Amino acid sequence: xxxxxxxxxxxxxxxxxxxxxxxxxxxxxxxxxxxxxxxxxxxxxxxxxxxxxxxxxxxxxxxxxxxxxxxxxxxxxxxxxxxxxxxxxxxxxxxxxxxxxxxxxxxxxxxxxxxxxxxxxxxxxxxxxxxxxxxxxxxxxxxxxxxxxxxxxxxxxxxxxxxxxxxxxxxxxxxx
Amino acid sequence: xxxxxxxxxxxxxxxxxxxxxxxxxxxxxxxxxxxxxxxxxxxxxxxxxxxxxxxxxxxxxxxxxxxxxxxxxxxxxxxxxxxxxxxxxxxxxxxxxxxxxxxxxxxxxxxxxxxxxxxxxxxxxxxxxxxxxxxxxxxxxxxxxxxxxxxxxxxxxxxxxxxxxxxxxxxxxxxxxxxxxxxxxxxxxxxxxxxxxxxxxxxxxxxxxxxxxxxxxxxxxxxxxxxxxxxxxxxxxxxxxxxxxxxxxxxxxxxxxxxxxxxxxxxxxxxxxxxxxxxxxxxxxxxxxxxxxxxxxxxxxxxxxxxxxxxxxxxxxxxxxxxxxxxxxxxxxxxxxxxxxxxxxxxxxxxxxxxxxxxxxx
Numbered sequence: 042x043x044x045x046x047x048x049x050x051x052x053x054x055x056x057x058x059x060x061x062x063x064x065x066x067x068x069x070x071x072x073x074x075x076x077x078x079x080x081x082x083x084x085x086x087x088x089x090x091x092x093x094x095x096x097x098x099x100x101x102x103x104x105x106x107x108x109x110x111x112x113x114x115x116x117x118x119x120x121x122x123x124x125x126x127x128x129x130x131x132x133x134x135x136x137x138x139x140x141x142x143x144x145x146x147x148x149x150x151x152x153x154x155x156x157x158x159x160x161x162x163x164x165x166x167x168x169x170x171x172x173x174x175x176x177x178x179x180x181x182x183x184x185x186x187x188x189x190x191x192x193x194x195x196x197x198x199x200x201x202x203x204x205x206x207x208x209x210x211x212x213x214x215x216x217x
Numbered sequence: 218x219x220x221x222x223x224x225x226x227x228x229x230x231x232x233x234x235x236x237x238x239x240x241x242x243x244x245x246x247x248x249x250x251x252x253x254x255x256x257x258x259x260x261x262x263x264x265x266x267x268x269x270x271x272x273x274x275x276x277x278x279x280x281x282x283x284x285x286x287x288x289x290x291x292x293x294x295x296x297x298x299x300x301x302x303x304x305x306x307x308x309x310x311x312x313x314x315x316x317x318x319x320x321x322x323x324x325x326x327x328x329x330x331x332x333x334x335x336x337x338x339x340x341x342x343x344x345x346x347x348x349x350x351x352x353x354x355x356x357x358x359x360x361x362x363x364x365x366x367x368x369x370x371x372x373x374x375x376x377x378x379x380x381x382x383x384x385x386x387x388x389x390x391x392x393x394x395x396x397x398x399x400x401x402x403x404x405x406x407x408x409x410x411x412x413x414x415x416x417x418x419x420x421x422x423x424x425x426x427x428x429x430x431x432x433x434x435x436x437x438x439x440x441x442x443x444x445x446x447x448x449x450x451x452x453x454x455x456x457x458x459x460x461x462x463x464x465x466x467x468x469x470x471x472x473x474x475x476x477x478x479x480x481x482x483x484x485x486x487x488x489x490x491x492x493x494x495x496x497x498x499x500x501x502x503x504x505x506x507x508x509x510x511x512x513x514x515x516x517x518x519x520x521x522x523x524x525x526x527x528x529x530x531x532x533x534x535x536x537x538x539x540x541x542x543x544x545x546x547x548x549x550x551x552x553x554x555x556x557x558x559x560x561x562x563x564x565x566x567x568x569x570x571x572x573x574x575x576x577x578x579x
Contacts, residue, residue: 057258061283061364071346085231103257138261157364
């Protein structure tokens with residue numbers, strides 16, 4: 042097992058979750074479950090992260106944010122969908138602003154069900170994800186890892202950057 | 218005068234558990250203006266009332282927000298009970314308040330932890346969250362869920378808590394008091410905490426009233442407003458209720474108000490456990506809300522006043538359901554406190570209002 046799989050760093054993003062799964066993700070990091078003793082560290086920077094924990098479903102606005110964070114993470118990387126909303130859209134599947142599970146925006150490696158997902162299920166999913174991470178590392182080293190293509194149905198990540206630049210310059214103009 | 222720059226803050230930011238985007242217009246190190254952008258968590262669940270009937274919709278309201286989940290199911294049930302003139306059994310009202318106050322304890326402990334994390338006090342963060350797990354254990358023992366409780370329903374509550382278990386809850390809370398006292402000592406006596414929070418994000422009483430700020434955010438600025446003092450539901454049985462306020466109006470005051478509210482909630486639970494009557498738990502609910510019937514109700518969530526509106530149309534499906542959440546009020550105050558603050562204080566400023574974006578955007 043490589044060093045990466047022994048001490049994976051995670052990044053968490055709330056897509057459009059109700060907070061229920063988010064506080065369970067945080068509960069994993071705090072004394073009762075304390076995954077830090079296994080070397081799992083929560084980071085705020087996508088460029089430092091190996092595992093991407095996403096809670097909640099995709100809507101028109103956050104799909105591009107998800108793709109942005111995903112594309113900033115270095116290979117090899119693993120995406121875990123935490124909670125039933127991230128898996129399929131869950132109870133909000135029928136809402137007008139919900140497009141469905143996060144696999145509509147980025148490729149998902151492990152699905153952790155539950156509403157709200159239990160910390161045990163998250164830890165279990167991370168352990169499964171470590172296996173996937175190791176496989177990907179091996180194929181990256183041998184040059185056979187295929188780069189995932191992000192669905193273009195949602196706004197592409199670089200378009201979002203362009204939008205933000207336009208918005209920032211428009212703001213800069215208004216403030217003089 | 219320095220050059221003005223726009224710095225994007227969020228939606229993904231280490232200090233934010235939830236996505237919110239701020240365009241910070243800064244000059245040197247001072248924030249001139251903060252322009253919030255929302256919509257990352259919008260699901261559109263108010264419209265689901267037209268697809269799920271009014272009893273099934275309780276499950277959806279619980280998932281408006283995972284932190285105040287019980288409060289939202291309680292608020293929705295209260296509104297439907299007003300709409301259909303349903304009398305709720307007294308024991309159910311007491312149990313609702315007990316669960317709701319337990320939610321407040323867990324929500325405030327969660328926030329105190331996040332605040333400690335926000336100013337870099339990792340140890341305090343872990344200790345707050347360790348203490349919070351005791352409340353989640355009570356939830357799990359009484360309802361089976363840690364986050365989503367599914368205990369409240371239109372007409373009453375789904376589960377009972379036996380009297381000996383209620384006394385056990387009070388014993389657990391009494392045990393927590395001592396440990397929480399230790400934590401409070403760090404929050405209130407540690408000089409680094411005082412230096413970090415004192416004077417950060419000041420909001421005067423007049424500004425708080427002008428901007429219609431609610432909840433602990435308003436009470437920390439000296440506004441004596443707490444919906445619990447009007448005595449709805451089980452709160453009417455309390456001998457006395459005084460809203461906890463502070464006159465300082467800064468981040469330190471918000472921390473103080475929430476810490477004292479934790480102890481107040483424990484007192485409320487202990488008092489109600491002593492007085493709880495023995496009645497049935499559910500009134501059976503028949504029929505549907507009448508055509509053009511309208512009902513509103515209010516509730517004190519951990520983050521402040523929450524306002525519910527429902528309109529019936531004679532069928533099992535509501536015509537319209539609307540919630541005005543505390544954070545949607547408090548965001549105005551947040552942008553106000555951000556004006557003129559240091560760039561380094563922005564994360565702390567955002568944290569001290571205890572934003573719940575998931576409630577706000579639904």
